[in-house]
Amino acid sequence: MAIRTAVRRVVSLVPSLTEAVAVTAPGLLVGATDWCDHPAGLDVVRIGGTKNPDVARITALAPDLVLANEEENRAPDLDALRAAGLRVLVTEVRTLDQAFRELERVLVAGCGLDRPGWLTEAEEAWRDVRAVVPAVRAVRAVVPVWRRPWMVLGRDTFAGDILARLGVAHAYAGHAERYPRVPLDELTSCGAELVVLPDEPYRFGAHDGPEAFPGLPCALVSGRHLTWYGPSLSEAPRVLAGALRAAFR
16 A cells, blocks of 8 residues: 655645644645635745746745645646646535535545544534524525626535525525626616625625615625635634624614
């Protein structure tokens, strides 16, 4: 049986995975993207963005493992890293259950770490979410992720699965595309009872987003808790439920 060399140097191209590795094994990460802002004070070499990583800089760091995601990172960049002789582990996350499996694959199988306690805590927090947080009434929502042009959650997304577990059915869950472009006049007339506005990838805020949906309650939510799969999953049910309930007060 082949024995794999111990992983001692990791570069992460995914903010969620950066936080997961950094919290679990401080010092293992040697490089991360410019968008990797958790945990606070992370001191590693910055290698560009998720869509435009500096392949030469990554290669110079001589990582034992590069962590990537099939949605966040571009296939040509990952192919270039492999061509440079680097080992690349690519995750696919479309549901919460898949996120838990992929996190264990990255941390235990990929990095050779012990299964972290925070991962078990996150699973427990979501196991019976209705017992963990006060009920959020079932509601139909539109969930923009960008404007100019307007784009929303469509089919088969991690964030959509997270919201569904909290009682929010997003209006375009059955769309043929995962992140369809939808004109604003259609969004405001689709029969939604709520607008969910995360602060990433587009930074929606109190003065940038709600004004486009007059008459509809708007929930301003943390993008890290809605779209990241990592240590933030432990507190995500409580944080997101609080923001959803606040929209109806």
